[in-house]
Amino acid sequence: AQKVTQAQTEISVVEKEDVTLDCVYETRDTTYYLFWYKQPPSGELVFLIRRNSFDEQNEISGRYSWNFQKSTSSFNFTITASQVVDSAVYFCALRPSWGGYQKVTFGTGTKLQVIP
Amino acid sequence: NAGVTQTPKFRVLKTGQSMTLLCAQDMNHEYMYWYRQDPGMGLRLIHYSVGEGTTAKGEVPDGYNVSRLKKQNFLLGLESAAPSQTSVYFCASSRGLAGEGEETQYFGPGTRLLVL
Numbered sequence: 689a690q691k692v693t694q695a696q697t698e699i700s701v702v703e704k705e706d707v708t709l710d711c712v713y714e715t716r717d718t719t720y721y722l723f724w725y726k727q728p729p730s731g732e733l734v735f736l737i738r739r740n741s742f743d744e745q746n747e748i749s750g751r752y753s754w755n756f757q758k759s760t761s762s763f764n765f766t767i768t769a770s771q772v773v774d775s776a777v778y779f780c781a782l783r784p785s786w787g788g789y790q791k792v793t794f795g796t797g798t799k800l801q802v803i804p
Numbered sequence: 805n806a807g808v809t810q811t812p813k814f815r816v817l818k819t820g821q822s823m824t825l826l827c828a829q830d831m832n833h834e835y836m837y838w839y840r841q842d843p844g845m846g847l848r849l850i851h852y853s854v855g856e857g858t859t860a861k862g863e864v865p866d867g868y869n870v871s872r873l874k875k876q877n878f879l880l881g882l883e884s885a886a887p888s889q890t891s892v893y894f895c896a897s898s899r900g901l902a903g904e905g906e907e908t909q910y911f912g913p914g915t916r917l918l919v920l
Contacts, residue, residue: 692846733847733894733911779846788835788854789898789909790862794846 690715692782694795701770702803709765709798711780719785722756722763727797728776736778739763741785770802806830808912810895816918817885825880825915827895834900836878837862837909838870840891847894853878854900885919892916 691714701707713722724736737747739756747754751768767774777799783792811826827836834855839847839862849862853872867889869881878897882889895912 697844731892731916732913735908735910738908781846788852788900789837789896790835790849790852790854790860792849792909794848796844796846 690717690720690782690784690793692780692793692795694778694780694798696798697796698799698801700801700803703772704769706766706768707770707800707802709767709778709780709800711763711765711795713761713763713780713782715761715782715784717784717786721783721785723779723781723783723792724754724763724765725779725781726776727779728773733779736765767800770800772802772804775800775802808895808897808910810893810912810915812915813913814916814918816920817882818920819886821885822881822883823885823917824882825893825895825917827878827880827897827912828876829878829895829897829910830876831897831899831910832875833897833910834875835898836872837896837898838868838878838880839894839896840864841894841914842891850880850893882917885917887919890917890919 693712720741722739726734753766755764777797779797780795808829837852838850851870853859856875893915898909899907
């Protein structure tokens with residue numbers, strides 16, 4: 689069985705602060721994919737990133753960066769210089785490389801509130 | 805190209821009533837999924853389909869039925885709604901092809917269902 693833990697239920701930061709959202713996972717699969725999704729107050733799910741377990745390079749996309757550490761089974765997400773538009777619930781997810789998205793497991797989400 | 809659409813956006817039902825949620829995708833995707841999202845929980849898979857005419861159970865299938873008569877549509881039915889089915893329902897689709905891990909799962913905007 690696989691598991692995704694997002695221990696931070698809610699985080700509040702003041703605008704322009706940096707914030708890191710934690711994601712810890714458990715899986716017996718040797719190859720897998722990790723994901724982050726954003727769910728703004730409007731409710732839709734926005735895909736942010738997919739990371740293959742083979743690729744442990746950190747990734748940066750504008751103000752967003754992701755730190756994948758296989759040794760600690762973590763895939764943390766950092767927002768630099770946060771903005772009010774970053775306020776949302778963020779979900780981390782995991783699926784094995786084999787099979788389709790029917791095998792994906794979502795974390796319980798972290799609600800981020802950015803205060804102006 | 806509308807992506808994944810869901811009908812209706814919001815619905816209120818009384819206990820025991822039935823209804824059907826419609827999901828449509830215009831990306832010619834093979835795989836389609838229905839999830840439910842409850843407060844403090846990640847998305848949980850209800851049913852999924854790997855192609856026209858095929859359906860399978862997910863993690864929480866009880867109380868729901870599905871049909872995939874046309875490739876572009878995936879219907880979720882509640883035969884006798886219960887308050888425990890109050891939730892936000894998301895439909896999603898993906899290209900399919902197990903093992904082709906670099907594909908993306910696309911989500912619809914969600915349907916809010918309240919069962920009184």
